[in-house]
Amino acid sequence: MVIGSCKLGGMLLARKNLKRRAPRLRDPERTRQRLLQAAFREVYRCGFQSAGIDTILAATNVTKGALYYHFESKEALGYAIIEEIVAEMTRDRWLRPLQRSKDEDPIDALIGIVQAIPARPKNLKGGCPLVNLAQEMSQLDEQFRKRLERIFHAWQEGITMALRRGQYQGRVRRDLVLEETASFLIAMVEGYEVLAKNAQDAKVWKMGVRNIVGWLSSLRAAGNRKRG
């Protein structure tokens, strides 16, 4: 909804209000953001190929001219969704929390992250935007695939680095191939998201979280057992 209005936007708005009273006529950056957000929602609902330009426009009260002024084509719009929204979501949910947990146990951090993944019906039914797009487009459009691949890579790298820190701290088992362990975690999370999406049942997701958390606990180093 209003998620898109970032701090920068607010600042620009304030600056304008000092100069002129005109509140928000001709605010191209805002228009672009609204289009992006609406496009993301539409793509999240129907997939990229079936997402309708007209539907996006109807949802934003923006006209076609404006859209094609800001984005060269439907594909370009898709690329922007990946790079500016999907990538940001991954950073927000995974990478930053992992970086913030500098001195904590990375396994605790990962458990917290997995448990914090929202289980609202809307998210459940919609699945993971990253997986949705990868599933649909990676085979059809190399441009899509490369951009998605970057996100996957960053995701895996973030987990790997956190686990490496944990190894140095003696909290994570030494016998693990960390890159593979990170991929394994990602595969589990995505796999369960697919299952839950199809089942449309929060229980399925909760079961998944339980099992993933159990598996994560098994990564602790010998002296780091917390609870059964």
Add this chain to the structure above:
Amino acid sequence: MVIGSCKLGGMLLARKNLKRRAPRLRDPERTRQRLLQAAFREVYRCGFQSAGIDTILAATNVTKGALYYHFESKEALGYAIIEEIVAEMTRDRWLRPLQRSKDEDPIDALIGIVQAIPARPKNLKGGCPLVNLAQEMSQLDEQFRKRLERIFHAWQEGITMALRRGQYQGRVRRDLVLEETASFLIAMVEGYEVLAKNAQDAKVWKMGVRNIVGWLSSLRAAGNRKRG
């Protein structure tokens, strides 16, 4: 290609040749099968929504009249793909091998099955047909979702029963909740298929298989350790 011509078709053909020389004019079941196979391939390539009826027809040299004689609508065609092709693939790759391995170690059987999942570039890029359809359609069409759900359920049930047998035989750990363990395995397989599909790299898939196999080995009962 010619997979669709089943034994029944051959028998009918023989019978016909006795009556008249006409080789295969007017063979409705064969026509239906060819349409189904071509439709499956097209849906596998582009997704259901973006699959074009005309493309399917072009691939089969069948006309629109024939298609809409055999299938009420595009959706009906999709349902048939799920129930007759995708479900069959699951039975073929998972359920029957598990049933066949009656007296063997079910964990060995599962390892064999996972390792036997083809890693050809075509399959890698295309991903798992079941997941593809679930990912795309389960949220948009309840009819699709229900049919896919049945397959998932049968899949999970098949694994659960195999593991239960293993428990009776003392080959599988007693502390497992088998239904959850089965779902966990499915989630892992699907998750890695998504990763491999996006990476388009056989190494990713092989790594996945290694890790899944390792995890499967950890399900063995104490007296059933085979190797590292």
Add this chain to the structure above:
DNA sequence: TCCAAGATGCAGACTGGTTGGTATGTCACA
């Protein structure tokens, strides 16, 4: 055994609606 007649299986032109994209005009703003 043969033929008539209805049913089956299919051919292919056609349609109405939707789609991404464009061309041109216009208004705000610096």
Add this chain to the structure above:
DNA sequence: TGTGACATACCAACCAGTCTGCATCTTGGA
């Protein structure tokens, strides 16, 4: 007064689905 930021009418392509017509097959009766 020019350029940035739109608005709107328009278009060609596409797409699922339909309709009519026709060949082939099956069936029932003589």
